[in-house]
Amino acid sequence: DAKTTQPPSMDCAEGRAANLPCNHSTISGNEYVYWYRQIHSQGPQYIIHGLKNNETNEMASLIITEDRKSSTLILPHATLRDTAVYYCIVRVGNNFNKFYFGSGTKLNVKP
Amino acid sequence: SAVISQKPSRDICQRGTSLTIQCQVDSQVTMMFWYRQQPGQSLTLIATANQGSEATYESGFVIDKFPISRPNLTFSTLTVSNMSPEDSSIYLCSVGGGGLEQYFGPGTRLTVT
Numbered sequence: 001d002a003k004t005t006q007p008p009s010m011d012c013a014e015g016r017a018a019n020l021p022c023n024h025s026t027i028s029g030n031e032y033v034y035w036y037r038q039i040h041s042q043g044p045q046y047i048i049h050g051l052k053n054n055e056t057n058e059m060a061s062l063i064i065t066e067d068r069k070s071s072t073l074i075l076p077h078a079t080l081r082d083t084a085v086y087y088c089i090v091r092v093g094n095n096f097n098k099f100y101f102g103s104g105t106k107l108n109v110k111p
Numbered sequence: 112s113a114v115i116s117q118k119p120s121r122d123i124c125q126r127g128t129s130l131t132i133q134c135q136v137d138s139q140v141t142m143m144f145w146y147r148q149q150p151g152q153s154l155t156l157i158a159t160a161n162q163g164s165e166a167t168y169e170s171g172f173v174i175d176k177f178p179i180s181r182p183n184l185t186f187s188t189l190t191v192s193n194m195s196p197e198d199s200s201i202y203l204c205s206v207g208g209g210g211l212e213q214y215f216g217p218g219t220r221l222t223v224t
Contacts, residue, residue: 034212
């Protein structure tokens with residue numbers, strides 16, 4: 001699976017949009033981009049995934065560049081409860097394949 | 112999404128002993144995985160728990176240290192054997208859902224003294 005690169009930490013003001021970048025320049029055509037978050041040592045929580053089109057759900061939006069070498073997770077109105085470590089993972093879209101976690105981005109949402 | 116429970120939620124154990132962690136899912140799932148998260152670190156995949164056959168271990172993890180059972184499609188156990196303080200971690204199970212995502216249990220926080 002392709003490796004990902006994320007900034008180690010980011011700050012965001014409460015109520016503002018949080019934009020979390022991820023670089024995956026070696027991604028292959030059959031690999032999906034996944035985002036998970038982990039709030040204070042709880043189990044990671046699934047957020048969203050996509051292949052090449054932008055995706056939106058009730059939690060977030062995922063913007064994938066046309067060349068698929070990078071993506072951005074957008075939390076439209078960050079709250080204090082969104083403070084967490086956010087992981088970007090690329091994986092072949094197959095139920096039998098595993099997730100390998102990188103170091104993630106610690107998002108600090110500040111009042 | 113699948114609902115996953117783990118037992119125990121936390122434990123404090125003495126070095127040299129073993130602890131078995133249980134993972135229960137509320138529906139049948141194809142894939143189950145075990146992860147370790149050492150203090151302040153990201154998650155590391157230990158192994159894939161295969162139903163009806165031996166687990167598949169990642170590099171650096173061996174069956175003698177982390178034996179895994181998967182007797183059916185809703186249950187798995189991970190044993191941490193002959194524990195040392197370096198085994199102090201959060202141990203998490205995850206399952207492959209009906210779609211392409213994985214879901215994680217709440218974790219078992221293990222402290223070895």
